[in-house]
Amino acid sequence: LFSAVEMAPRDPILGLNEQFNADTNPAKVNLGVGVYFDDNGKLPLLQCVLAAEKAMMDAPKPHGYLPIDGIAAYDAAVKALVFGADSEPVKSGRIATIQALGGTGGLKVGADFLKKLNPKAKVLISDPSWENHRALFTNAGFTVESYRYYDAATRSLDFAGMLADLNAAAAGTVVVLHACCHNPTGYDISPAQWDQVIAAVKAKNLVPFLDMAYQGFGYGLTEDGAVIGKFVAAGLLFFVATSFSKSFSLYGERVGALSVLCDNKEEASRVLSQLKIVIRTNYSNPPSHGGAIVAAVLGTPELRALWEKELGEMRVRIKAMRQKLVDGLKAAGIKQDMSFITQQIGMFSYSGLSKDQMVRLRSEFGVYGTDTGRMCVAALNSKNIDYVCASIAKVI
Numbered sequence: 001l002f003s004a005v006e007m008a009p010r011d012p013i014l015g016l017n018e019q020f021n022a023d024t025n026p027a028k029v030n031l032g033v034g035v036y037f038d039d040n041g042k043l044p045l046l047q048c049v050l051a052a053e054k055a056m057m058d059a060p061k062p063h064g065y066l067p068i069d070g071i072a073a074y075d076a077a078v079k080a081l082v083f084g085a086d087s088e089p090v091k092s093g094r095i096a097t098i099q100a101l102g103g104t105g106g107l108k109v110g111a112d113f114l115k116k117l118n119p120k121a122k123v124l125i126s127d128p129s130w131e132n133h134r135a136l137f138t139n140a141g142f143t144v145e146s147y148r149y150y151d152a153a154t155r156s157l158d159f160a161g162m163l164a165d166l167n168a169a170a171a172g173t174v175v176v177l178h179a180c181c182h183n184p185t186g187y188d189i190s191p192a193q194w195d196q197v198i199a200a201v202k203a204k205n206l207v208p209f210l211d212m213a214y215q216g217f218g219y220g221l222t223e224d225g226a227v228i229g230k231f232v233a234a235g236l237l238f239f240v241a242t243s244f245s246k247s248f249s250l251y252g253e254r255v256g257a258l259s260v261l262c263d264n265k266e267e268a269s270r271v272l273s274q275l276k277i278v279i280r281t282n283y284s285n286p287p288s289h290g291g292a293i294v295a296a297v298l299g300t301p302e303l304r305a306l307w308e309k310e311l312g313e314m315r316v317r318i319k320a321m322r323q324k325l326v327d328g329l330k331a332a333g334i335k336q337d338m339s340f341i342t343q344q345i346g347m348f349s350y351s352g353l354s355k356d357q358m359v360r361l362r363s364e365f366g367v368y369g370t371d372t373g374r375m376c377v378a379a380l381n382s383k384n385i386d387y388v389c390a391s392i393a394k395v396i
């Protein structure tokens, strides 16, 4: 039965974890996967999460099934966070939101629904994009192509190329857009450029699918979420996949969501009914623990304030590490100007290093980033930064 099954390649991001774990180099540093570590190199357990879990343990509950679309309070909290508690879409009830298995799960539920809705549509992702976007939409049955986004030669955005590609897309094309903290490049388009993208999406009747896995890691929760308000103001209907993996440090709990903005409340309830079929036929209903934590934190004013403070601390520390990286690379003798690293935003830096250099970094120094040159600056700390800079200097 399985004799002809081929060995699949390792996942370009999560596969690095397997390699990292097997590496015996005591100096190894994992800048591969997008995970935030504190200055001691530890995965944080946020105080707001701990407080919510303690309260849950003080009043233990049996483990029943959740509704197919998840915890109602969680879905309501997601809508408020993503669209604004007092926003028109929330007030009019025209958003269909489901609790998903992380941001990836939100993307896949949306992709499966879209495939049924418009089976002939193509999907456009940015070039480059999160490695899993192409695979995920391809596995959902779509032909996936890309729009220009980053110009490696000038180490900057190719915004004219992006706009031209969106304007050339056929009506109904699904366009996957990174709402903030572009993964992998770290380069976001400006608010004025978003206006132009939105105008193109509207004029060409494209279907926007926003991926917002890093809300709060750029400039702040409101600032990073502002792009959602722009799409609403333009009168567009769209998909948005969100994640609490990073912002709550709840990676293993798989807590994300998919929200679909519809024309009206009645339409939203029909869309929700279809999303529920996708979920029921894939994994039945979501797990409860992570969603319950997030719902408790977002629904308790003191815990919510604590969360925002802790998220802010993560954001500030990442920015400080960006500067330390630029300074450290200079001190390690690198002549070229690396200050572009501080112009990038979010968890990642597109270093500009080649695949060969990234492979050398791994094999000779135990410093792990993706083959595309992406490094997770959120995993740098005051103890490993000098070693990382010295290692990069040796391969450049």
Ligand code: LMR
Pocket (backbone or CB within 6 Å): 013, 014, 032, 033, 034, 035, 130, 132, 183, 213
């Ligand atoms: C990443 O890009 O490293 C993260 O989004 C984790 C993942 O699932 O790939």
